[in-house]
Amino acid sequence: MTRISFINKHLGKYKFKLLTLLLATISYAGINLLANLVLSYVIDHVISRQEVEGGIYLVIDKILGGWQSLYNDLWKAALLIVIIYILVALLMSYRQKTQGIVSERLVENMRNDLYEHIETLPYSYHVRTKTGELIQKCTTDVDMVRRFFAGQLAEIFYILATATIALVILYSINARLALIATISMPIIFLYSYFFFKKVQKQFLISDEAEAELSTLVQESLSGIRVVKAFNRERYEVDRFLQRSKNYSDVTYKMILSLGSYWSSSYMICLLGILSVVVAGIFAIQAGDLSIGNFIIFVSYQSMILYPIRQLGRIMTDFSKVTVSLKRLVDIINEPREDLISGAKPDLAGDIVFHDVCFAYDDDHAEVLHNINMTIKKDATIALLGPTGSGKSSLIHLLVRLYEPTSGYITINGHDIKDINKAYLRKHIGLILQEPFLFSRSIMDNLKLVKPEADNNEIFEAAKVAAVHDVINEFEEGYDTIVGEKGVTLSGGQKQRVAIARTLVKDTPILIFDDSLSAVDTQTDAKIRLALGNMGQKTKIIITQRVNSAKDCDLIYIIEHGKITQSGSHDELVSKEGLYKRINDLQNRLKESEVL
């Protein structure tokens, strides 16, 4: 997708509204110039009683019914002015309202599209992407685009239309004088354009200095214990003042630059106006210009020059908008994960790994080698092994967060690569080791997967996860908000809430990816006992604790991406291997009280 098609898609039917907005802006610019013409007409023709020679004044003369009759009825001219300004006000109001509507509709669609897209990007994308940067793009870059459509775009049209129409009128009045008036326009435009290009750097420097200052404050305050314990208050204050000074200095420099720009460009505008005043005076002396038209020249000159002074700034902003758009389009062009196609077969059956091998794309070393494994329906199995042995990868393949490099996995005889991903994941409850809780109430977090669940279901799930009592101890119970804005839960509490959340879903297959690691041993045992009473479910427990594995129907030992041993607890303790070593040790520990 290109930038243009990106905008086009999200504008949708508001394209036409954008078009009418631009047309309205152009007419607004034109009508806005009329009032001065009426004034000039009154001065030259009605009051000074000169013949109307032609051009636009003839039209005004027609509308007002001839200058002779107007002499005693000046109110008609006043009325025309009021009518012109009613039109101006209506168009102006229409422009502001419409650019609000267009830009907001546009960014609403853009935000929705971005969000939906990001949510459906594959797991691997989220693993490799820096979240802070992505959030930044979705907020700051979108806002750049919004601001452009909320004003700058129409402003460019307004400025160009005003300049063009005014110049046409001026050239029709007096071409030589109009030429003099034109000279200062490119000067002021180029001056402002290059100035803002240059000053961009200073803005950046000031922003960076402010960021540095904030970082220091942040670090210093969060490390206040260290600062105080080491008696470093003075040192910190000195460092702070140095950065604070630096920020003040560079920002002051920036203000000076802006000051010199605004005052010098003001000077250029005023000199531009003066050039028209002087040339106009000579033209009047030569009899080439009327007083009314002199006023038109002077007033149009300032109506053009001051906006053009802004144009340079808008153009530099425009180049930033294109950069922002590029970044957004890059996100949208990332391929999504297919959550729509695929079969939805009955998944009540055995899970079988057939010769499964796996390597991450970016790292060619294989993490799983020829895994063959059968997990009987409703069995509880454990995967035990050291950190980095490939246990988690195995599970990621099962829910299709990644695909095997070779081999395949079947559930109830169906190859999972043919199964709809969303459907598959809805049937498998996977609890990650570091689960994410949304910053809402605990109740909302638990109801996420099943919004229609009643409170009893929630309480039951929380009881199984041994977290019900913990939650009730909070002042606001289940309504406690978790995360930044509420209570910070400990690692173990988070894991238990996550377990409860998955249990609410009531899936036939449950996977604990080391998701009890931060829970103490007694609670761990309690949870496993409660799970056992939950009825028919296939359970896969990934763990580093022998105790957690002991009661499982089958235990797989995974080392270096291979299954090195499997069997029940009793079988494994009778064979040489990792499992036996651990078990023996624990027994020896129980016997020996020498510690």
Added chain:
Amino acid sequence: MARFEEKDFSQDNFNLKVWKRIFQLFAPFYKQLIILLVLVIMTALGDVIMPLLNQISIDKFASGDFNNSELYLFIAIYILIIFAVSIINYFYFKAAGKVEMGFGYHLRELCFRKLNDLSFSFYDTTPTGWLMARITSDISRLAEIIAWSFMDMAWGIPVMFMSMFIMLRSNVMLTLVVLIVVPILAVMSVVMQKKLLKAYRGVRKANSKITNSFSEGINGAKTTKTLSLEQQNFEDFKKDTSEMRHVSIEAAVVGAKFRPLVNFISSFTLALLIWVGGDLAKYGVISFGTLMMFIQYAQQFYEPIRVIAYTMSEFQLAQASGERVVYLIDSEVKITDTPEVIAKYGTVFAPKEENYEDIKGDISFKHVDFHYIEEEPILRDFNLDIKAGQTIALVGETGSGKSTIVNLICRFYEPVKGEILIDGVDYRKRSIAWLHSKLGYVLQAPHLFSGTIMDNVRFGRLDATDEEVYEACKLVNAHDFIMRFDKGYLTDVGEGGSRLSTGQKQLISFARAVLANPRIFILDEATASIDTETEKIIQYAIENIMKGKTSFVVAHRLSTIVNADRILVIKKGQIVEDGTHIELMKKKAYYYELYTNQFKEDLAKGLIDENIDLSLI
């Protein structure tokens, strides 16, 4: 820079006390303020003169007789005025920028000094984020509003009065025509400005909601996937964006009424001027130049009104910011030295180190009572005697009081009753800085500052030579890994030390404490879940580095403290067990229970990770 979201304003009423205090704080800038005011009035003068020049150009030169020398004089004066106006404009920017930056710097300094003075109880109840917002956005806003917005107001008022004066002198009737719409415009501006502000507040709120949703959606993407929540989250998100669109368009509609309406009302002035003024010109009562001048003044007249209305609406924002900044600057420091102590030992910022006594390291608690909140006493009549050079381990559940004991020793808090003696003297008789200069403090979650490794270690003793830094790092076994970095000691550790592993950060924080060469060493272990690497480091530190100094270890990992001279088991603010590891194990009470449980679990985990040498058992 992202600004913090503004909470609802505390009040709309004028708060005289706050403004008095703000202007007190502003005192160093009074002189600059006067310069600024003079410049502002000169700028206003320039703006009022311009229409006069145009009047002359029309009446004298466009329609009247003149000789060329008069014209050249006029042009020369015109150019002179242009230059003068531009230069004054520049100096105005300069002066306002100076006041803004100077006042901001001044307030930041006051706030930050205060923050370094405030005691821990303040930090317990005030989130860092709140403080950040005060020191960044609130101060910036306050300085900006005083330097620019108030000056805009100071510009608007003279512009209005001076142009009124000139108009009145020229024609009373036309002046009345111009002024007729002023009250309407003024009332309307104030009302609309308030409405706009309210509408924008709604937009800001909706916007921060969207930022939040994005942040949650992105941070929680992996969890969302495993729970298959994509569609549902998206539905929720759509509600946020549609609300955002709704309030934004609402704000746009308010804005779309405001400016056009003002324009329309001002147009009546223009229409009336053409009508009434045209009649007057017809009969030669006024010249065209005068008519034009009135038209220009009429068009200029609205700007000051708008500026004043805008400043008035900003005023509330400034007051809210001011209230919070003043609150911070005037916060009471709970733990502070007595005037006598300060006289002898100086302050934290200006210490008199020549008067510092050496510390041997004997520490005693004498009948100490302590509580954070009155209803929840932590320590009651607590007594403890520690001999210099001992390593003391504090063991107990969360909330038992072990961290409190350490906090009291560090004088992060002071006893509510009773006293703490260091080398037999109540530590309140000496300065806080004195105590902290003899203290080595290591948190289990080590806190590093951005900068190089060298900077971070030297934080322990600022005047240490490079050699001394190397020595300290060698002592804690950090030297080797540091030298493995390309830039060695000049390696940038990243924000909060993010480029180093936890173990590496830990070693550096030990080196930092070693370099300080403290008499009292504190090690605060925050949680039980630490990796083997960190555990080894802590054990090494306890056995080697802290030897010979009075040391306290708040321990969760009991394996790290088996060699401590004394282990104190704390329960509900009381010492329930006291002895060496061997003694307490023999006792087979709480400590024994705790230790065996942890050991079993460790073994299971440790074995799986193949990190424990089996032959040792």
